[in-house]
Amino acid sequence: MILLRHELGEVLREIRQDQGRTLRDVASTSAVSLGYLSELERGTKEASSELLAAVCAGLGLNLSEVLELVRDRVERVETFSTPVSLPVSPAVDPDQVSASAA
Template sequence: MAEVARVYPLKRQQPEPLWREVLGARLRALRAERAETLAETAERAGISPQYLSEVERGRKEPSSEMIAALAGALDTTLADLTTQVTEDLRERPTRSPVAPGAPVALAMAA
């Protein structure tokens, strides 16, 4: 009788964070560095505090125009904000817990 090889994952894969979630966290950090309330930043960006709160929590996907307005309200540029979000994404754990080329544990079942 032939043996059947089964692959058992070593760890559960963590889903990658969404860009909007990382953007929201970065916006909240920038606002906190300035010791501002949601209302103060939202007013300068021309949006409601409720909408800014949802953006910061990663619930809303803001348009590029809205992101630019928020960057300006926080005294940064769209390019700098995008770079910061990209760096934050790179610092987070990757989706795969196994490095490329690493051996994978196999269990043989009879």
């Protein structure tokens, strides 16, 4: 099952690390507590839209940019977790199999 908070947390962490920034730095520029930002990145907390917008601003990105990255991750996970349909042969009546074998 896909948990949006996990995918969002992964995206936020990847962006921060790609920028070469620390949790403390992003928390400070976002006006979000260090502990809460850490929980967001680990996917243990759900972010309100206001909080998420503040974190995005602290990362120097638009909310839509971050959500697009999350959408891409979710789509990738859905693709990998979609069951593959296998061809199924028609049901065979066991009585017919026994009769033809005799």
